[in-house]
Amino acid sequence: MNKNDSCICCSGRPYSKCCEPYLNYKANPKTVRQLVRSRYAAYALGQAKHREYLVNTWHPATAQNVRMADLIAEGHKWTGLEIVKATQKGDLGRVEFKATYSVDDGPEQIHQEKSAFHRHKGIWLYLEGEVNESEA
Numbered sequence: 001m002n003k004n005d006s007c008i009c010c011s012g013r014p015y016s017k018c019c020e021p022y023l024n025y026k027a028n029p030k031t032v033r034q035l036v037r038s039r040y041a042a043y044a045l046g047q048a049k050h051r052e053y054l055v056n057t058w059h060p061a062t063a064q065n066v067r068m069a070d071l072i073a074e075g076h077k078w079t080g081l082e083i084v085k086a087t088q089k090g091d092l093g094r095v096e097f098k099a100t101y102s103v104d105d106g107p108e109q110i111h112q113e114k115s116a117f118h119r120h121k122g123i124w125l126y127l128e129g130e131v132n133e134s135e136a
């Protein structure tokens with residue numbers, strides 16, 4: 001992805017001013033909304049360093065349950081992200097979002113998730129999510 005391309009997270013902003021600084025550890029997301037966007041971008045870009053980013057933004061309390069295979073999602077093409085609702089209260093954040101994808105060029109699927117986040121040592125991390133998968 002080039003710096004001036006519009007970001008893969010569907011924000012409409014250039015990559016260099018959106019998720020790129022987070023994915024390259026030049027900055028930490030200040031809001032849970034930014035964290036969700038950057039994690040979606042990591043899934044969508046899907047290289048080894050992006051999988052590392054997903055692991056690094058996982059809360060230590062739940063990270064032991066993460067399986068590398070879940071982060072690869074072979075054949076998945078992520079096609080869109082919509083943040084339905086995002087709230088922050090102190091060090092706790094909640095985000096409801098919809099991400100669309102297709103597998104091996106099949107019909108579009110919707111991954112709907114209500115995620116919880118915790119700010120740990122000043123950095124927002126993904127804690128857990130309640131997921132619903134459906135056909136688009």
Ligand SMILES: [Zn+2]
Pocket residue numbers: 007008009010011015018019020037038041
């Ligand atoms: Zn972005």
